[in-house]
Amino acid sequence: MSVALPDAPVSIARPPIRIDLLRPAFYALAALLVVLVVLPLAWLAYYSVTKDGQFTLANFATLVTDNTLRKPFGIAVGMALGVGALSCAVATPLAWLVARTDLPGRRIVRALITASFVTPPFLGAIAWEILAAPNSGLLNVFWRQLTGAQPYDALVNIYSFGGLVFAIACYTFPYVFTLVANGLDRVPSDLEDASSILGARGWTTLRKVTLPLVLPAMLAGSLIAILQALTMFGSPAILALPAGFHVITTKIWSLFQFPPKPGLAAAASLPLLLITVLLLQGKSWILGRKGYTVLGGKSGEPRVTRLRGWTPLALAFAFLVLSLTVLLPYAALAKAALTRNGVDGLTLHHFHFVFFEFSATRLAMWNTFLLGFSTATLGTGIALLTAYMVSRNPVRGAHWLGMLATAPVAIPGIVLGVGLFLTYSHPQLMLYGTLWILLIAFLTIEMPAGYQQMAAAFQGIHPELEEASRILGASRLKTLRLITAPLLRTSVIATWCFVFIGTIRELSATILLTTANTKLVSVIIYDLNESGDMGAISVLGIMLLLVSFAVVILANRLPLLGGPRLPALR
Amino acid sequence: QAPAPYDATPQLVAAAQKEGKVVWYSATDVQVAEKLARAFEAKYPGIKVQVERSGAERIFQRINQEYGSKIYNADVVETSDAVHFLHFKKQGWLQPAVPADVAKFWPKEYRDADGQYAAYRAHLSVIAYNTKLVPKEQAPKSHADLLDPKWSGKMVKAHPGYSGTIMTGTQALSQSPLGWGYFEQLGKQKVMQVQSSTEPPKKLAAGERPVMADGNEYNVFLLKESGVPIEPVYAPEGTPLVVGNGAILKNAANPNAAKLFYHFMFTREAQQLNSDVGGLRSFHPEVKEKAGRVPLSQIKLLNSDPARLDPETIKKKYEEYFGT
Amino acid sequence: MGFLELDGLSKRYAGAAVVKDLTLSVDKGQLVCLLGPSGCGKTTTLRLIAGFLEPDAGEIRVGGRRISAPGATEAPERRNMSMIFQSYALWPHMTVFDNVAYGLKLRGLPKHDAQQRADTILAVTRLSQLAQRYPGELSGGQQQRVSLARALVVEPETLLLDEPLSNLDANLREEMRFEIRRLHDKYRYTTVYVTHDQAEAMTTADLIVVMNQGVIEQAGTPEEIYQRPRTEFVARFIGGTNVFRGRWDGTDGVACGNGLVLRCGSGEFGGGGDTAVSVRHHDIRLAPTRPEGVTNVVQGTVARQIYLGSHRDYLVSLADGETVRAVTPSHLSVPPGESVWLHLPPEHCRALAQ
Amino acid sequence: MGFLELDGLSKRYAGAAVVKDLTLSVDKGQLVCLLGPSGCGKTTTLRLIAGFLEPDAGEIRVGGRRISAPGATEAPERRNMSMIFQSYALWPHMTVFDNVAYGLKLRGLPKHDAQQRADTILAVTRLSQLAQRYPGELSGGQQQRVSLARALVVEPETLLLDEPLSNLDANLREEMRFEIRRLHDKYRYTTVYVTHDQAEAMTTADLIVVMNQGVIEQAGTPEEIYQRPRTEFVARFIGGTNVFRGRWDGTDGVACGNGLVLRCGSGEFGGGGDTAVSVRHHDIRLAPTRPEGVTNVVQGTVARQIYLGSHRDYLVSLADGETVRAVTPSHLSVPPGESVWLHLPPEHCRALAQ
Ligand SMILES: Nc1ncnc2c1ncn2[C@@H]1O[C@H](COP(=O)(O)OP(=O)(O)OP(=O)(O)O)[C@@H](O)[C@H]1O
Numbered sequence A: 001m002s003v004a005l006p007d008a009p010v011s012i013a014r015p016p017i018r019i020d021l022l023r024p025a026f027y028a029l030a031a032l033l034v035v036l037v038v039l040p041l042a043w044l045a046y047y048s049v050t051k052d053g054q055f056t057l058a059n060f061a062t063l064v065t066d067n068t069l070r071k072p073f074g075i076a077v078g079m080a081l082g083v084g085a086l087s088c089a090v091a092t093p094l095a096w097l098v099a100r101t102d103l104p105g106r107r108i109v110r111a112l113i114t115a116s117f118v119t120p121p122f123l124g125a126i127a128w129e130i131l132a133a134p135n136s137g138l139l140n141v142f143w144r145q146l147t148g149a150q151p152y153d154a155l156v157n158i159y160s161f162g163g164l165v166f167a168i169a170c171y172t173f174p175y176v177f178t179l180v181a182n183g184l185d186r187v188p189s190d191l192e193d194a195s196s197i198l199g200a201r202g203w204t205t206l207r208k209v210t211l212p213l214v215l216p217a218m219l220a221g222s223l224i225a226i227l228q229a230l231t232m233f234g235s236p237a238i239l240a241l242p243a244g245f246h247v248i249t250t251k252i253w254s255l256f257q258f259p260p261k262p263g264l265a266a267a268a269s270l271p272l273l274l275i276t277v278l279l280l281q282g283k284s285w286i287l288g289r290k291g292y293t294v295l296g297g298k299s300g301e302p303r304v305t306r307l308r309g310w311t312p313l314a315l316a317f318a319f320l321v322l323s324l325t326v327l328l329p330y331a332a333l334a335k336a337a338l339t340r341n342g343v344d345g346l347t348l349h350h351f352h353f354v355f356f357e358f359s360a361t362r363l364a365m366w367n368t369f370l371l372g373f374s375t376a377t378l379g380t381g382i383a384l385l386t387a388y389m390v391s392r393n394p395v396r397g398a399h400w401l402g403m404l405a406t407a408p409v410a411i412p413g414i415v416l417g418v419g420l421f422l423t424y425s426h427p428q429l430m431l432y433g434t435l436w437i438l439l440i441a442f443l444t445i446e447m448p449a450g451y452q453q454m455a456a457a458f459q460g461i462h463p464e465l466e467e468a469s470r471i472l473g474a475s476r477l478k479t480l481r482l483i484t485a486p487l488l489r490t491s492v493i494a495t496w497c498f499v500f501i502g503t504i505r506e507l508s509a510t511i512l513l514t515t516a517n518t519k520l521v522s523v524i525i526y527d528l529n530e531s532g533d534m535g536a537i538s539v540l541g542i543m544l545l546l547v548s549f550a551v552v553i554l555a556n557r558l559p560l561l562g563g564p565r566l567p568a569l570r
Numbered sequence B: 001q002a003p004a005p006y007d008a009t010p011q012l013v014a015a016a017q018k019e020g021k022v023v024w025y026s027a028t029d030v031q032v033a034e035k036l037a038r039a040f041e042a043k044y045p046g047i048k049v050q051v052e053r054s055g056a057e058r059i060f061q062r063i064n065q066e067y068g069s070k071i072y073n074a075d076v077v078e079t080s081d082a083v084h085f086l087h088f089k090k091q092g093w094l095q096p097a098v099p100a101d102v103a104k105f106w107p108k109e110y111r112d113a114d115g116q117y118a119a120y121r122a123h124l125s126v127i128a129y130n131t132k133l134v135p136k137e138q139a140p141k142s143h144a145d146l147l148d149p150k151w152s153g154k155m156v157k158a159h160p161g162y163s164g165t166i167m168t169g170t171q172a173l174s175q176s177p178l179g180w181g182y183f184e185q186l187g188k189q190k191v192m193q194v195q196s197s198t199e200p201p202k203k204l205a206a207g208e209r210p211v212m213a214d215g216n217e218y219n220v221f222l223l224k225e226s227g228v229p230i231e232p233v234y235a236p237e238g239t240p241l242v243v244g245n246g247a248i249l250k251n252a253a254n255p256n257a258a259k260l261f262y263h264f265m266f267t268r269e270a271q272q273l274n275s276d277v278g279g280l281r282s283f284h285p286e287v288k289e290k291a292g293r294v295p296l297s298q299i300k301l302l303n304s305d306p307a308r309l310d311p312e313t314i315k316k317k318y319e320e321y322f323g324t
Numbered sequence C, D: 001m002g003f004l005e006l007d008g009l010s011k012r013y014a015g016a017a018v019v020k021d022l023t024l025s026v027d028k029g030q031l032v033c034l035l036g037p038s039g040c041g042k043t044t045t046l047r048l049i050a051g052f053l054e055p056d057a058g059e060i061r062v063g064g065r066r067i068s069a070p071g072a073t074e075a076p077e078r079r080n081m082s083m084i085f086q087s088y089a090l091w092p093h094m095t096v097f098d099n100v101a102y103g104l105k106l107r108g109l110p111k112h113d114a115q116q117r118a119d120t121i122l123a124v125t126r127l128s129q130l131a132q133r134y135p136g137e138l139s140g141g142q143q144q145r146v147s148l149a150r151a152l153v154v155e156p157e158t159l160l161l162d163e164p165l166s167n168l169d170a171n172l173r174e175e176m177r178f179e180i181r182r183l184h185d186k187y188r189y190t191t192v193y194v195t196h197d198q199a200e201a202m203t204t205a206d207l208i209v210v211m212n213q214g215v216i217e218q219a220g221t222p223e224e225i226y227q228r229p230r231t232e233f234v235a236r237f238i239g240g241t242n243v244f245r246g247r248w249d250g251t252d253g254v255a256c257g258n259g260l261v262l263r264c265g266s267g268e269f270g271g272g273g274d275t276a277v278s279v280r281h282h283d284i285r286l287a288p289t290r291p292e293g294v295t296n297v298v299q300g301t302v303a304r305q306i307y308l309g310s311h312r313d314y315l316v317s318l319a320d321g322e323t324v325r326a327v328t329p330s331h332l333s334v335p336p337g338e339s340v341w342l343h344l345p346p347e348h349c350r351a352l353a354q
């Protein structure tokens, strides 16, 4: 049998090649990142070396000589590393359980972890105060009732270094979790099969093959977790001070009190930038020359490990993590939402207040989600493009974009807020008071997490899949849109959710940039916190959780973003 | 020299209505501020009050930034930190104006001699205790009582590095006969340290600590009135008074509306609202304290001089005694 | 009783049966080649044996012990097997050496021994120079050899090879084929070898299994399969053949049209009379003039002629348009368009009952 | 001047030169086969032509236009080429049909036409049944055919094939090879075809290029390469050969030890006297008794004999232990251990200057 191609009346034309948009895209992206990142950074640098318009190194001298500044640095670095290690230690096994085993209810676990992510860390810290403050903490009260221990005896004390690390890790481990779980989804089963046929037991295969292959994701996640912890203000502000120590951000914060020393604050944030660069360098040093990409298409479904007898233990572990990060804190918040301070009896007063009396709620909700959507969409696009440029290096110097995109992570939100305010409140460029400045701020703040996530995902896509498209005539950008982005589908969605959630829970920089018309939910929560309205805070927190949760689930289900029959991608 | 006092004349109202809006940077509790704004809008229809509510330090920082970059958003400003107004005045950013009520009722020490600002509100930094955890008879009665070893590990306190109220209070106490020695000894009592002056009352309400060494009086009022078992203590050594000033900004975009609103802020009606809803103290003699609150006149007050405030020394000494 | 036994094995993907009721018994130390067209289920069979897939029906036994059955499949790591994947499945984060030494480390070999053995197998597969490279830095054939080295180095009980040499050049392929057989003989593995290359199968296998659409068409020694194919499919698939259809004349002749009556030296004639006759490309003699004193001769025209170096590949059209393929030594060259005589010696004509 | 010209092309990886000073000219509409041992730089050359790699030196021209040079490499998408990757590089998130139709959509073909063309090529590659599957649900050979269909359907100006048929069985391979050639002739592509299969190269190529360690050893028509290899490497690599080393006696004889003086019908004799003689496996005649009236005869012992179906592959040891490979028709069977006579006809003995 021989089937002949029909004689085409007209032979197929060359693919229409217009101008290559890659270079323009590169320059546009570079310009955008420069605007987003370099402007506030330059402001920082400028302020750190000037005093009343004069050049000075006094700020750095103070930084080096003043022990009350040096010590918080040490503590902060220790805390951040602790958070990174704890996040990794909790997230990796959990990600594996969820992505690669038959753990019952693993989809729910995955969704709930996203929920723990929605929680603004300072809200989580407040919830943990309710739970684990040495005297009033519910857990301690419960423990005392159970054991009959003396008043003022405590089982756990959240006001301690360990407590702080724990409370922060609760809300940073989802970074590692999401990245690793997505990475695990993509490890081809062939590679694991090859190991087990040689006699490696499940555990060995996991240790020697599977986990090393998601190393880039693990490192990227830990990197974000560490840097987030390093620059986080909310949780340390609530927990560190009662514990009797400073971290660098609380110290920087006090530098803004009267008389403000923005120069010193700026100088104090620059070492954080240095730490970032070091961590990034360390990451690429660890990854080295090794490969992490396997060409897709040749192997079947990802292998699912049967837990069998281990199921109860695994369930217990998952339940423990979920309890600590989601269930208990939200139970505490729910309790606060339904009761009045110290008064017995349930009440819907707080709900009534938030939804009907508090004028700001509706506007703030609208602003928050509008900004969430636009930042997530734009931010994901920028992160995707940046990660593409960096990993495929089509234009010389593209790797600088990666540095740029990661740099904002090192700037504490409050400092960044000041920088952005100065940049965008010139009479010529008056964005202050509009949602635009918030959009810019969010894009800047969320860029590192989004970029790291996309970059880790790119490590898993073999360039030949792109080349196959280009040789057929698709330009790089078209290939990115038609081949790479769909291949990265889960990561793209995850990044979108990352940015969305990050935007919704961001506080420290935004608080400087919001005005009455551009209020956001997180800012309202903060304001309510100042006036001590725990009930209203809890109501808002729970509402935030529910809505974001719905959005995240929707994003993962949208048929547009991947039909039901799409095979497991790798 | 202070300008002549002014009233809410029909001309002023008309001019203000023409501007249609006033922007108020306020550090008052958001619920109180919003209520005040609504009351003004009800009284003078056609003028919208835009409440820009933030912490005192934020507002200070924001005005500095805005004026630094020649943005004149704010019309009226009000914070709880008296020092800020010395700074504003020095910068020449304030518009002198003396509402009739201020001229008539305000004591001299609570208004600027040049009429650039006046004490819009005040609150105290008090000792308090949880009545459920501490019987009345065992409760501390004075600052000296707090040094009793039995309160070791049972007290909560806010931080002068973060709270203007506590900064002022610390200054007042350290300049009083108690002096720095008091703080030195208090530092050995294993005090739980929190940031804002609003927090210690909350810790008391939650039962985390039975006694607070300092913190906002108005939070204590509000909690108490919502049913929380909490009681303020007015120490015989004196209670620090924290004054919150208000002022019109020179470059206000809505000068007439600003003037009208500024006038309204000091009326009996506004001041009464501050007291009822916000638990704040007022210098208006016609304001009636809610039942159960000890009137200002019966409290020994410790005043502090903002001009002599030296935050650096205070923070340094504080860190020395309390570790943070 | 064989060492490795597949018994009534079936596997379906999304409803479609891919392996159907497969029964096969392999003795210890035998090397079996699985041959069959693309997509016939070879890889699936191998993956069933390895334990990556669970059969939907039937079972697999090794040394009498049941290792796979629906719902009761032993994990791959407990089977003491080793496998080469069609996709290589090299670990991209390990160097060539680490990839190869992995299995040895798992077996707890002392470091020194492991090093030595890995070095040896790397030398055999001509990879010594590349030991410190990562798989991403190798050519396709080099990757395939790493995969081969990794599977061979551990001396498993059962060795499963899925097209292990498809990306190697002829010389290397022959060399590697030889090594596989040598190691197989030396350590007495039981080997299941999937290949597309008939020469590879013919030269290496003790037993050839021809599969088609998930079932075994025929299993036998290379000579059996080549000389006594049981079906047209096998005849066509192995070695290339011409099949003439005709009617059996009751003796040893089959009338095939074109005036050609083929006397057949072997095979079975169809009971109903319809019979096919298979004559291999290599067994047809070609001559410019009619050969004398022989039967089974027919005239045709050269339609195409391809030079293969050692041979020429002819396509000859007969009078009724049917075409015959013949491969002859290359010194005989008849240009296309010219007339030739085909001689199909009866001893090479095999009757196939339809 | 050729259509596709490689001019002094060099490429290094991490310091090591992988392609060295490659110069080659291919005419429009020619089909060139790149042949060479694993790791010799074939894929690298192809990737240079496609524009995925930038040369370190030299340049590539198409139709006289420079498309690759250090620092000035045109993007692959502007070259109107099409390529099959050794690793297939199918897009796992698209169905077979979508994979194939992708290139057509890029070219803005109307939906209906695109559908029709894709369907046709899927039929040609025997994939029609599988059009709605995802690559992960296909066998290795099926995946390779999708890759083939995807590259062929767009009718490029230049077609680059990297071992397009390595995972197909013999019949399918032949069929596909035929289709590739047919489409090539029909649309007059210029094709560069990398393969390990000599038969594939011999039957398909207009020009064969034999590479070794990054350099071209010889380029020529199939007949040239097979019959007149210029170096021992080429002789050994293409078609399999025995090389005897000896001294030229000044006429047409080379004394090779074992009392064997080989009269050579072609080739060049070494100036210094040292000469190698190449005799292909297929050209050696084997006989149980000494053949009469011929020269170039030597006696040996059968060391190994392998049945290949149509042929037998003999390894014969000579008196001094040297071994000779010979492939003979399969009807002649001499068991190992027995003595045989080898006849190496002078017309098949080719002298190679060292
Ligand atoms: N990224 C790399 N780094 C270092 N060396 C490389 C890299 N990629 C390829 N090589 C080396 O370059 C040489 C040529 O590789 P290439 O892929 O061109 O070989 P090939 O001729 O296609 O071989 P095969 O037939 O095995 O596919 C090989 O020796 C390979 O090891």
Ligand SMILES: Nc1ncnc2c1ncn2[C@@H]1O[C@H](COP(=O)(O)OP(=O)(O)OP(=O)(O)O)[C@@H](O)[C@H]1O
Pocket: A300, C013, C014, C018, C036, C037, C038, C039, C040, C041, C042, C043, C044, C045, C086, D136, D137, D138, D139, D140, D141, D142, D167
């Ligand atoms: N996940 C899957 N879902 C559906 N069908 C599948 C799946 N995997 C394989 N198949 C089908 O099963 C059949 C057998 O596949 P298998 O890989 O065993 O073939 P094979 O004999 O190894 O072929 P090749 O020689 O091409 O590698 C093929 O037709 C293939 O399309």
Ligand SMILES: [Mg+2]
Pocket: C042, C043, C044, C086, C162, D139, D140, D141
């Ligand atoms: Mg297969």
Ligand SMILES: [Mg+2]
Pocket: C139, C140, C141, D042, D043, D044, D086, D162
């Ligand atoms: Mg190659």
